[in-house]
Amino acid sequence: MSQTFDKISSIAFFIIGILFVTEATQISDSAYGSTVGPKTFPLGLGIVLILLSLRLFYETWKQAAKLKIVRNTETPSKTTSIELKKFLILFISAIAYVFFLEIVGYVITTFIFLLIGFQTMERGKILSSISISVAFSVGIYYVFSVILGGSLPSFPTF
Amino acid sequence: MTTLQFLADGFTVAFQWQNLLFAFIGVIIGTAVGVLPGIGPMSGVALLIPVTATLTSGLPTEAAAASSIILLAGVYYGAMYGGSTTSILLNTPGESSSVVTTLDGYQMAKQGRAGSALAIAAIGSFCAGIIALLGLVLLAKPLSSIALKFGPAEYFSLMLLGLAAVSGLAGRSITKALIMTVLGLMIGTIGIDAVSGIERFTFGQPTLFSGIEFLTIAVGLFALGEVFKTILEKDDDDGQIAKINRVFPTKQDFKDSVVPIARGSFLGFFIGVLPGAGATLASFFSYITEKKFSKTPEKFGKGHIAGVAGPESANNAASGGAMIPLLTLGIPGSGTTAILMGALVMYNIQPGPLLFDEHPEVAWGLIASMFIGNLMLLILNMPLVRVFAKVIETPKKYLLPIIIAISFFGVYAVQYTTFDLYLLLACGILGYLFAKNDYPVAPLVLALVLGPMIENNMRRALTISNGHFSIFVSKPLSLVFLIVAVSWLLIPIFMKMRGKNVIINEEE
Numbered sequence: 001m002s003q004t005f006d007k008i009s010s011i012a013f014f015i016i017g018i019l020f021v022t023e024a025t026q027i028s029d030s031a032y033g034s035t036v037g038p039k040t041f042p043l044g045l046g047i048v049l050i051l052l053s054l055r056l057f058y059e060t061w062k063q064a065a066k067l068k069i070v071r072n073t074e075t076p077s078k079t080t081s082i083e084l085k086k087f088l089i090l091f092i093s094a095i096a097y098v099f100f101l102e103i104v105g106y107v108i109t110t111f112i113f114l115l116i117g118f119q120t121m122e123r124g125k126i127l128s129s130i131s132i133s134v135a136f137s138v139g140i141y142y143v144f145s146v147i148l149g150g151s152l153p154s155f156p157t158f
Numbered sequence: 159m160t161t162l163q164f165l166a167d168g169f170t171v172a173f174q175w176q177n178l179l180f181a182f183i184g185v186i187i188g189t190a191v192g193v194l195p196g197i198g199p200m201s202g203v204a205l206l207i208p209v210t211a212t213l214t215s216g217l218p219t220e221a222a223a224a225s226s227i228i229l230l231a232g233v234y235y236g237a238m239y240g241g242s243t244t245s246i247l248l249n250t251p252g253e254s255s256s257v258v259t260t261l262d263g264y265q266m267a268k269q270g271r272a273g274s275a276l277a278i279a280a281i282g283s284f285c286a287g288i289i290a291l292l293g294l295v296l297l298a299k300p301l302s303s304i305a306l307k308f309g310p311a312e313y314f315s316l317m318l319l320g321l322a323a324v325s326g327l328a329g330r331s332i333t334k335a336l337i338m339t340v341l342g343l344m345i346g347t348i349g350i351d352a353v354s355g356i357e358r359f360t361f362g363q364p365t366l367f368s369g370i371e372f373l374t375i376a377v378g379l380f381a382l383g384e385v386f387k388t389i390l391e392k393d394d395d396d397g398q399i400a401k402i403n404r405v406f407p408t409k410q411d412f413k414d415s416v417v418p419i420a421r422g423s424f425l426g427f428f429i430g431v432l433p434g435a436g437a438t439l440a441s442f443f444s445y446i447t448e449k450k451f452s453k454t455p456e457k458f459g460k461g462h463i464a465g466v467a468g469p470e471s472a473n474n475a476a477s478g479g480a481m482i483p484l485l486t487l488g489i490p491g492s493g494t495t496a497i498l499m500g501a502l503v504m505y506n507i508q509p510g511p512l513l514f515d516e517h518p519e520v521a522w523g524l525i526a527s528m529f530i531g532n533l534m535l536l537i538l539n540m541p542l543v544r545v546f547a548k549v550i551e552t553p554k555k556y557l558l559p560i561i562i563a564i565s566f567f568g569v570y571a572v573q574y575t576t577f578d579l580y581l582l583l584a585c586g587i588l589g590y591l592f593a594k595n596d597y598p599v600a601p602l603v604l605a606l607v608l609g610p611m612i613e614n615n616m617r618r619a620l621t622i623s624n625g626h627f628s629i630f631v632s633k634p635l636s637l638v639f640l641i642v643a644v645s646w647l648l649i650p651i652f653m654k655m656r657g658k659n660v661i662i663n664e665e666e
Contacts, residue, residue: 005595038351041613049340098579117559
């Protein structure tokens with residue numbers, strides 16, 4: 001369990017809470033004479049979040065103190081190998097996929113994304129990768145747009 | 159009309175060919191979702207909402223809603239059947255609700271009794287499913303007629319109770335669970351306020367006027383979050399899949415599992431009805447109970463059939479029981495039912511006491527189709543269990559990119575904006591980080607679905623009382639709900655203080 005994440009997130013939630021409260025106070029009051037307008041509920045939520053984030057911060061801080069004692073006596077916990085490179089390639093290509101989706105069209109972007117995805121996960125077997133990518137992108141497009149009459153950005157707009 | 163007549167009408171809906179087909183597709187996908195470790199029922203259902211929305215786009219709204227909820231519910235209870243398969247054959251639970259099944263199931267598989275274990279799991283699930291459905295049929299009408307008498311104050315308190323129950327039982331830290339709940343409620347306030355028409359937290363962005371779509375958040379947090387986790391954290395599962403010799407259990411196995419199945423079904427059903435406690439908890443409780451009641455408790459953990467029959471029945475009964483608060487009160491008690499509710503709301507159908515009067519086709523059609531679906535699952539799981547066992551071998555390298563592509567397609571096909579796709583990716587990362595650091599995501603989704611309803615009921619109640627918050631404690635029923643809600647949150651804290659172990663509900 002990561003203490004740093006909890007610390008950062010408790011601060012982040014605290015800031016979100018403050019922002020939420022300040023934004024909520026700027027919501028205009030409702031037009032008719034109800035005492036409880038559109039701002040009451042969000043205002044309450046913001047305050048609750050601020051309180052909870054303080055509690056989380058306190059809990060994390062307390063736990064960290066406790067863990068320090070334990071850590072001195074124990075060997076460091078095992079680290080799980082994290083495949084950051086694979087993930088980053090996939091994530092960046094996913095962003096590129098979204099960016100080009102409406103420009104280049106569904107079939108081509110999906111095909112390229114899947115191909116990159118398959119090859120990133122495991123090199124090799126390029127033929128089966130290509131055929132699955134083609135089958136998926138064309139298949140979805142055909143069933144959705146042609147048979148069911150939905151709308152997807154089809155092919156390049158240029 | 160009597161309940162039986164309604165049920166008969168429900169069967170005519172469920173027997174329409176497209177609904178039979180939808181139920182069939184649902185249970186098959188559900189079983190696959192259950193078998194595949196890494197995709198839980200929650201992400202499975204979330205992923206399929208847009209797909210069903212597309213499939214049913216040609217039908218009139220009510221029929222479309224009935225058909226898609228039939229499919230989605232099929233995925234939900236189908237996953238409960240499928241989850242046992244990997245537990246028994248691979249010692250890797252496909253779902254958290256099948257974790258206890260590994261204890262005895264895998265031992266049985268090692269002794270060459272995998273077929274027996276799988277068959278008993280399927281039979282137990284079937285019996286439990288039917289018992290839960292009978293409970294649902296019997297309780298639906300009376301419960302919804304009670305709920306009809308609720309005013310906005312009672313509803314507000316009841317929904318708070320639902321949220322409190324789910325937060326109180328989710329994850330290790332109640333603080334974190336509550337933070338997630340509040341975050342969900344906050345996201346729910348974004349957009350144009352339904353009562354006054356004033357825009358809130360939109361910063362003038364037109365994309366935000368209609369609010370943040372529940373579907374995007376759910377698919378992102380659950381489905382993409384899990385995909386990212388699998389990509390990032392490579393787990394080396396070179397587990398050998400146990401061989402299945404004979405599918406039908408022996409007479410002795412049957413004899414040994416009749417009572418556990420019955421006990422597991424009832425226990426699971428009642429735990430399922432309670433908000434917050436879901437299938438996972440039900441299966442744990444059932445295992446503990448079986449061990450306690452057994453004449454030979456030392457056999458547990460060494461391949462005792464009761465250790466498979468009880469929990470597997472309990473988790474299935476719980477998934478049926480969980481439909482009761484959803485359908486009759488309009489309050490989902492777990493993450494998956496929250497997603498089902500989101501799907502119904504997308505079709506402009508509000509689950510709740512009026513559901514049975516306003517949309518009997520949807521409510522009773524769903525119930526009837528669950529009878530049929532359970533039967534299909536029993537038939538599918540007995541002879542085809544070998545086929546499903548093959549699904550485990552689906553290479554991850556194809557599965558993961560395809561899940562990303564399906565979730566993109568699904569969200570885009572419903573929303574038509576790339577904004578939602580970026581949001582989806584962001585939610586995926588958040589979902590991974592949250593889950594990794596013990597922030598339960600189910601309360602967030604539940605709060606997002608319930609948020610607007612909580613706020614509207616609160617404002618309605620306050621309008622009645624001229625702005626006095628005392629209305630929530632002066633109405634007796636509302637007060638009871640609030641007291642239960644508070645104690646649900648406080649009792650675990652007290653128990654922890656006294657050094658007791660509290661059983662928590664993992665994501666399901």
